Amino acid sequence: MEDTKSINSMADVDLENASTGGENGGPDNLSKMFESKGSVSDRCYSFTRIYQPPQHKPKEYPPMETLMLAYQSLGVVYGDLGTSPTQVLSSITITNLTEEDYLGILSLIVWTLTMFAFIKYVFIVLHADDHGEGGTFALYSNLCRHINFQGKLTDPTRRLESDATMTNYSRRSPLQSKTKNLIESSSGAQSLLTFIVLLGTCMVIGDGALTPATCVLSALQGIQARSSKITQSFNTLFVADHVVFMAVVLFIILFAVQRCGTSKVSFLFTPIMLLWYVTNVSIGVYNIFKYQPSVLKAVSPHYIIKFFLRNRTVGWRLLGAIFLCISGAEALFADLGHFNKRAIQFAFSLVVYPAMILTYAGEAAYLIKNPDHITDAYYSSIPKPVYWPMFVISTLAAVVASQSMISATFSIVKQSVALDCFPRVHIIHTSSKHEGQVYCPEINYTLMILCIGLVVGFFIFYISTEIIFLTSLLNKIPQGGWVPFAISAFFLTIMLSWRYGRREKKKYEAEMKMSLPELDNMLSREAIFRTPGICFFCTDLVNGIPPIIRQYINHTNSVREVMVIMTVRTLPVRNVLPEERFVVGRLGSNGVYRCLVQYGYKDTVSMEFDDGVAAIMAKLQEQAEGGNEKRKLEMAAGRGVVFVIGRTILNPSRTKEWFARFTINFMYRFLQKNCRSTVSMLQIPPGMTLQVGMQYEI
Numbered sequence: 001m002e003d004t005k006s007i008n009s010m011a012d013v014d015l016e017n018a019s020t021g022g023e024n025g026g027p028d029n030l031s032k033m034f035e036s037k038g039s040v041s042d043r044c045y046s047f048t049r050i051y052q053p054p055q056h057k058p059k060e061y062p063p064m065e066t067l068m069l070a071y072q073s074l075g076v077v078y079g080d081l082g083t084s085p086t087q088v089l090s091s092i093t094i095t096n097l098t099e100e101d102y103l104g105i106l107s108l109i110v111w112t113l114t115m116f117a118f119i120k121y122v123f124i125v126l127h128a129d130d131h132g133e134g135g136t137f138a139l140y141s142n143l144c145r146h147i148n149f150q151g152k153l154t155d156p157t158r159r160l161e162s163d164a165t166m167t168n169y170s171r172r173s174p175l176q177s178k179t180k181n182l183i184e185s186s187s188g189a190q191s192l193l194t195f196i197v198l199l200g201t202c203m204v205i206g207d208g209a210l211t212p213a214t215c216v217l218s219a220l221q222g223i224q225a226r227s228s229k230i231t232q233s234f235n236t237l238f239v240a241d242h243v244v245f246m247a248v249v250l251f252i253i254l255f256a257v258q259r260c261g262t263s264k265v266s267f268l269f270t271p272i273m274l275l276w277y278v279t280n281v282s283i284g285v286y287n288i289f290k291y292q293p294s295v296l297k298a299v300s301p302h303y304i305i306k307f308f309l310r311n312r313t314v315g316w317r318l319l320g321a322i323f324l325c326i327s328g329a330e331a332l333f334a335d336l337g338h339f340n341k342r343a344i345q346f347a348f349s350l351v352v353y354p355a356m357i358l359t360y361a362g363e364a365a366y367l368i369k370n371p372d373h374i375t376d377a378y379y380s381s382i383p384k385p386v387y388w389p390m391f392v393i394s395t396l397a398a399v400v401a402s403q404s405m406i407s408a409t410f411s412i413v414k415q416s417v418a419l420d421c422f423p424r425v426h427i428i429h430t431s432s433k434h435e436g437q438v439y440c441p442e443i444n445y446t447l448m449i450l451c452i453g454l455v456v457g458f459f460i461f462y463i464s465t466e467i468i469f470l471t472s473l474l475n476k477i478p479q480g481g482w483v484p485f486a487i488s489a490f491f492l493t494i495m496l497s498w499r500y501g502r503r504e505k506k507k508y509e510a511e512m513k514m515s516l517p518e519l520d521n522m523l524s525r526e527a528i529f530r531t532p533g534i535c536f537f538c539t540d541l542v543n544g545i546p547p548i549i550r551q552y553i554n555h556t557n558s559v560r561e562v563m564v565i566m567t568v569r570t571l572p573v574r575n576v577l578p579e580e581r582f583v584v585g586r587l588g589s590n591g592v593y594r595c596l597v598q599y600g601y602k603d604t605v606s607m608e609f610d611d612g613v614a615a616i617m618a619k620l621q622e623q624a625e626g627g628n629e630k631r632k633l634e635m636a637a638g639r640g641v642v643f644v645i646g647r648t649i650l651n652p653s654r655t656k657e658w659f660a661r662f663t664i665n666f667m668y669r670f671l672q673k674n675c676r677s678t679v680s681m682l683q684i685p686p687g688m689t690l691q692v693g694m695q696y697e698i
Contacts, residue, residue: 072343074277074352081352082328084356088324089378094318097374106295109322122332122345147183251448254403258406281358286383291370292369293365298364366381410438413440426442500663501667528553532560533562539646547694566597570598581598650695650696
């Protein structure tokens with residue numbers, strides 16, 4: 001109660017200052033701030049500091065809850081990484097390997113896991129979080145809060161002065177360095193950073209299409225080791241034969257059940273992965289004692305040196321296959337928001353890391369005595385009595401690995417849409433308890449088509465972009481490594497085309513937007529009829545009055561008696577508190593208001609129509625000066641509400657280069673026609689919607 005009273009008292013003081021005088025300088029202060037010279041984004045919403053929100057400390061997890069989260073992370077975070085033993089040694093193309101060679105290969109695997117997964121991700125990268133969230137866009141949003149991207153004044157991630165009062169906005173001291181100053185002053189540096197973020201995101205999406213194909217095929221290929229009748233091809237009638245057919249069926253089932261949500265789909269995943277690790281450790285220990293107990297001496301890195309001295313160029317080419325042992329390690333950081341640092345560290349250190357070391361050691365011990373079985377190393381090393389049970393477990397584990405990357409792709413696309421880096425698609429929140437659990441139908445079925453296409457076409461070898469292995473991995477591009485780059489290029493083309501079109505649109509709006517005096521003069525004309533009711537004019541323009549309002553008024557000669565210019569804005573923070581959701585202010589004295597509807601990139605961007613209108617009207621009532629304005633708002637609300645949605649069409653001039661015209665006329669226009677509106681989350685009844693179009697000559 002005390003917190004509520006303090007918030008209300010602060011709101012009263014600030015509202016009085018902003019609207020009736022006080023320290024901010026009089027009743028016309030809002031208009032003065034809106035029209036003052038200088039950076040519009042730094043001042044036009046300074047009136048939105050309604051109150052100072054309460055401070056929140058990061059959530060502290062008790063030991064038992066952390067252990068439970070560590071247990072749950074086994075089925076979500078480590079699916080792809082944990083199933084890598086089925087692929088690594090069988091990807092090695094070197095023949096006539098000796099015992100010393102196998103010790104060198106095992107040592108390479110052990111130290112690659114140790115350096116990249118254990119040290120780099122578990123103990124370094126996990127600390128680069130954004131309020132507990134991980135992934136590429138979490139890093140990008142963290143950067144946006146510390147650095148002003150001056151070249152993109154209308155970007156939704158552009159900081160406003162009011163953002164500093166928000167609970168989840170960073171309160172750390174701003175970065176002060178030459179690097180920060182260079183980025184803020186260089187549009188080229190900003191563009192390069194944005195490109196790197198988009199490229200990294202597209203590579204992860206490409207991984208989301210490749211992981212199901214490689215994991216499921218690797219698991220099902222185990223059948224071929226026990227049956228010569230089963231092939232991996234199509235017959236002349238294009239009927240899928242055996243392995244490929246079963247993989248396609250699994251994909252269809254896997255992607256079809258995604259609509260049920262992560263919680264319902266994955267409630268069995270953790271027991272499956274725990275069973276996977278236990279059985280692999282058991283088989284690994286069995287193989288070590290049966291075939292080569294001394295194989296564990298490969299933990300010494302000097303075997304790596306001896307291996308390269310002996311094999312030289314051939315050993316260098318082997319690095320691409322070795323790197324497969326950490327495929328999926330990026331999930332440790334990308335899925336951080338679902339758990340916490342300590343839980344992920346516990347799970348990897350106590351279960352995943354030792355289990356994988358013993359599994360690889362068991363395979364190496366078996367191959368030392370059976371070197372001819374390297375092409376099917378994992379399944380050949382399984383003892384015959386437990387082969388078929390392990391085949392079932394490995395197939396289920398492969399599905400778990402597929403699910404982890406599919407879910408990660410949904411989350412990445414959601415964050416990309418929130419930061420205006422991807423065309424708006426349908427995002428469905430499948431859980432009322434866990435905000436990060438989302439489902440995107442369009443992306444889901446796109447991934448399904450890509451996975452089936454990859455499986456039907458040929459078997460894919462996993463390609464990664466770690467710099468230390470890059471030169472070795474380039475050799476695999478002609479052998480199928482071009483596929484992830486092709487998928488990445490496809491999504492990168494979409495992202496870059498969308499970003500270019502949005503940038504041109506916002507540039508035009510920033511140059512052609514209306515000034516407050518122009519709007520006041522237009523509404524003061526006798527020919528303008530003020531229709532009873534309220535009009536919510538939806539726009540993407542965060543700063544200023546969009547030019548489409550000028551066209552709307554000029555062509556209709558009428559405006560509702562109350563007009564609210566509304567913008568849905570996604571901030572580079574994890575969450576926006578409900579009490580900070582709506583920010584409103586008055587524009588002039590002709591019944592025109594401004595409203596920001598703010599969300600964090602992990603928030604559920606959804607709102608019931610009646611609840612949304614009621615919440616906005618309540619905020620407007622708080623801003624009202626005196627009883628007359630309050631009564632006017634109440635009467636207008638009772639006379640009807642209409643939402644006007646602006647639809648703009650970009651028309652590039654002939655002076656632009658042909659590639660720019662092609663991008664706008666074909667790529668961006670196609671994406672714009674097929675994407676969802678930012679106000680679709682309001683669930684506006686069709687009968688209360690009016691769409692207004694305008695052509696932008698850019």
